[in-house]
Amino acid sequence: MNQSYRPYTPLQSYLLPPSLQDWLPSDHLCYFIMDTVAELELSKFKVRYGGKGGDGNIPYDPRMLVGVLLYGYATGVFSSRAIGRKLHEDIAFRVIAAGNFPSHRTIARFRMENLEAFSSTFTQVVQIAREVGLVTLGLVAIDGSKVHANASKHKAMSYGRMKEEEVRLKGEIDALLKKAQEADEEEGDDDDDPNIPEELSLREKRLETIKAAKQRLEERVSEEKLSDTSQENFTDPQSRIMKTGKGFEQCYNAQVAVDEEAQIIVAAEVVQDTNDKQQLVPLLEAIEEECGSLPVAVTSDAGYRSEENFQTLEEREVRGYVALGREGVKQTVKEREKNPATCRMERRLEGKRGKAQYAKRKGIVEPVFGWIKGGLKFRQFLLRGVKKVNAEWRLLCAALNLRRMSERMQWKFA
Numbered sequence: 001m002n003q004s005y006r007p008y009t010p011l012q013s014y015l016l017p018p019s020l021q022d023w024l025p026s027d028h029l030c031y032f033i034m035d036t037v038a039e040l041e042l043s044k045f046k047v048r049y050g051g052k053g054g055d056g057n058i059p060y061d062p063r064m065l066v067g068v069l070l071y072g073y074a075t076g077v078f079s080s081r082a083i084g085r086k087l088h089e090d091i092a093f094r095v096i097a098a099g100n101f102p103s104h105r106t107i108a109r110f111r112m113e114n115l116e117a118f119s120s121t122f123t124q125v126v127q128i129a130r131e132v133g134l135v136t137l138g139l140v141a142i143d144g145s146k147v148h149a150n151a152s153k154h155k156a157m158s159y160g161r162m163k164e165e166e167v168r169l170k171g172e173i174d175a176l177l178k179k180a181q182e183a184d185e186e187e188g189d190d191d192d193d194p195n196i197p198e199e200l201s202l203r204e205k206r207l208e209t210i211k212a213a214k215q216r217l218e219e220r221v222s223e224e225k226l227s228d229t230s231q232e233n234f235t236d237p238q239s240r241i242m243k244t245g246k247g248f249e250q251c252y253n254a255q256v257a258v259d260e261e262a263q264i265i266v267a268a269e270v271v272q273d274t275n276d277k278q279q280l281v282p283l284l285e286a287i288e289e290e291c292g293s294l295p296v297a298v299t300s301d302a303g304y305r306s307e308e309n310f311q312t313l314e315e316r317e318v319r320g321y322v323a324l325g326r327e328g329v330k331q332t333v334k335e336r337e338k339n340p341a342t343c344r345m346e347r348r349l350e351g352k353r354g355k356a357q358y359a360k361r362k363g364i365v366e367p368v369f370g371w372i373k374g375g376l377k378f379r380q381f382l383l384r385g386v387k388k389v390n391a392e393w394r395l396l397c398a399a400l401n402l403r404r405m406s407e408r409m410q411w412k413f414a
Contacts, residue, residue, distance in 0.1 A: 020095045030071055030092040032406040037067045040124050044117035060102050065110045066121070067096045073399035076376040080108035112383075115391035122394040125401050126266055126290045134262040134408055139357065140295040141258050141365035142267075142283050142304065144276045145373070146251040148380035149239030149389070153250040236384040242274045252381065252389050256397065257283050258365045259295075262408045265368060266290055268397040270390040276303035280322075281312050294318055299361040310341035320345060321358040371400060 024030065045062040071092065072083045084104035086093040102110075111118070129135045177200070233239055233250055242251040253274065257267035267286035271279060280300065288294050298318055302325035313320040324346055336343050348354040372378050378396060381389045 020091060023091050024095060027406075027410055028092060029074065029403060029406050030067075030096050032409075033071050033074065033402055034067055034096055036125070036128065036402060036405075037063050037070065039128070040066070040121060042066060042117070044120060045114045046117075060100060060106065060110075062110075064097055064100055065102065065107065066118075068093065068102075069107070069111060069118075069395070070121075070399045070402060071096050073376075073378075073396050074403045076378070078378065078382055080104040080111070083107050111395075112388075115383075115388055118395040118398070119391045122268060122398040122401075123290050125398045125405075126264065129262070129264045129401060129405055130291055132405075132409065134405060135259045135264050135266055135291065136261045137259060137266070137287070137291060137293060137295040139260040139297045139299065139360065139364070140266060140287060141260070141361045142256065142280065142298060142300045143258075143361075143365040143369070144253050144255045144271075144279060144303070145369045146242045146244045146249070147254045147270075147373075147378075147393075149233075149236045149250045149252055150381050150384050151233050151235035151239050151250045153233070153241060153248065155233055155235045155250075238272060238384075238386045238389075240272050240274060252386065253279075254393055255279050255283055256365065256368055257287050257298075258368050260360065260364050262404060263364060263368060264401050264404060265397045268394050270386060270393045272386055276300075277306055277309070280304040280306075280309045284312075284316065284318065297321060297357065299358055299364075301361065305342075305345075307339045307342050310345050314341055314344075319348075321349065321354055321361070323358065324349070368400070372396065376400070 042062050045066065068083060068087070072078060072086070075092075077083055077086055081104045083093070084102070084107060087097050087101050088094075126135065130137075233241075236250070239250050239252055241248050242253065244251065253271045253276070255267075255269045255271060255276070256265050258264070259266050267283050267290055269279075269282065269286055271282075273279065280298075284294060284298065294316055295318060297320070298313070299321040300323070302323040305322050305324055310320060310322070313322075322345060324342065349358060376396075381392055383389055383392045
């Protein structure tokens, strides 16, 4: 008996041109991102070559490039080269690009030239989420996570080593200069070393680099805190050595505030501090700036605890559920008169409602970092410098919010 199969002719030409929209389900994420981008205010995005005339100078539509980058970050495709390949290989990328194929250089340049505009896109996405009821600001959980910088810790040098290298290189430069002078005096000597100028240039450049790093470190760290172990990175001087689950790495401290209703990120900032203690108040201010008001309550782990933070929460009339940690509890017992706000926080956490509210923290904020690092595989920034890294973090968080909004709105309005 002959077996029959469905027709399979992969090189068959179409009588009529196909529609890419027919190849994706109507509820696909790319359509949601395209629809949202169409409603965003994009006047801040710079249009390269605009107004110069000529077919070769006609710029790409910012809506297309913004949509492509947001979809890339929402699906774990971050590098401009990878996005460029996806525009040829992936149906969803091709649908968003609508027949455009910007080069990876164009994509990278557009992202770099519009970092501030992408940062404002995060704000617009948060405001849309609030308008459709996915952000209520009832309970917000905050947390931070160390994300690798685009720099290796092996490209860092301690202050003590810098001083040693400075002395050593000065000695080598003096020796090379003396050797060059002797060679000049012995004009015509076949033993003249033609590599002296090259070696001298390399050492002078390295000495200049070390001097600049040493000066930055001295300006950044006060004399009381500056020691021979203080470090500066040559690749990304604004990144810091931070303790991670895999040891000490060159990182930034990425902060988020996540609303309980639909786990939408309502504030996203990157800082250079190695701990979270100083970040609670700035995150509260960021929430107010992004959403127009403060949350009713906020919860966080013990990394954010301090008497000053608790007093600020009370002054701003935000109910806090911030863990004290074992050390914090012992301290409040000994110094209750000095830390009245901490004592009140302790009593609140001991109550039934306090325990229930704090118990929600893990389920609200920790999955977000799981999605970012585990799902999207975003474990290292592409850009360098705290300002650029902060903009990239907000771009990523805006993309993640869009992905979350797409899922929740389909469920909510089904």
